[in-house]
Amino acid sequence: MDEEPERLVFELRAGSRAAFEAIYRLYRAPVFGFLLRLSGDRGVAEDLFQNTWLKLHRHAQTLRPDSDLKAWLFTVARNEYLSHRRWRSLDVRRLAGAELRPSVPVSSDVSVEFADLERGLAKLNRDEREVLLLSVVEGFEPVRAAGILGISHAAFRKRLSRARTRLERLLAEQMP
Numbered sequence: 001m002d003e004e005p006e007r008l009v010f011e012l013r014a015g016s017r018a019a020f021e022a023i024y025r026l027y028r029a030p031v032f033g034f035l036l037r038l039s040g041d042r043g044v045a046e047d048l049f050q051n052t053w054l055k056l057h058r059h060a061q062t063l064r065p066d067s068d069l070k071a072w073l074f075t076v077a078r079n080e081y082l083s084h085r086r087w088r089s090l091d092v093r094r095l096a097g098a099e100l101r102p103s104v105p106v107s108s109d110v111s112v113e114f115a116d117l118e119r120g121l122a123k124l125n126r127d128e129r130e131v132l133l134l135s136v137v138e139g140f141e142p143v144r145a146a147g148i149l150g151i152s153h154a155a156f157r158k159r160l161s162r163a164r165t166r167l168e169r170l171l172a173e174q175m176p
Helices: 005-013 017-039 042-062 069-090 092-097 112-123 126-137 142-149 153-174
Strands: none
Touching: 005 017, 005 042, 005 069, 017 042, 017 069, 017 126, 042 069, 069 126, 069 142, 112 126, 112 153, 126 142, 126 153, 142 153
């Protein structure tokens, strides 16, 4: 199957199961990685990931033909995360016991630099993590990433600059 995103959107809108599976293969790892790093919790990320794909299944036939599928998926994933955060904040007991932990287990075969980066990302606030994950990790162009976040291109650039500066400072503090 041709995995060109525009063609996949066309086939998905027509109800093609093969198109859905191809889209899943293309975007499952980046979407899950985004949610995992955003939430800092594998179980939460798995739930949000599943909800993201259920929404694609439910809304496939209503997608516009010119939909940017990758941006659409990341927008849905982010909204799922934000919704989760709102509900979580209502649960005071969980909130009081919550702690942010690195999103990737550190083992002997993971480089210290990568582990330091993960710890640094975990210390950033949600807005800072989002811009870095979308632009650096997922490779979205600034205009597309700004659209996913629902902010202007100028606001995105400013937020990205601040996030990079803060991450650099956090990483410098971690150095022996």
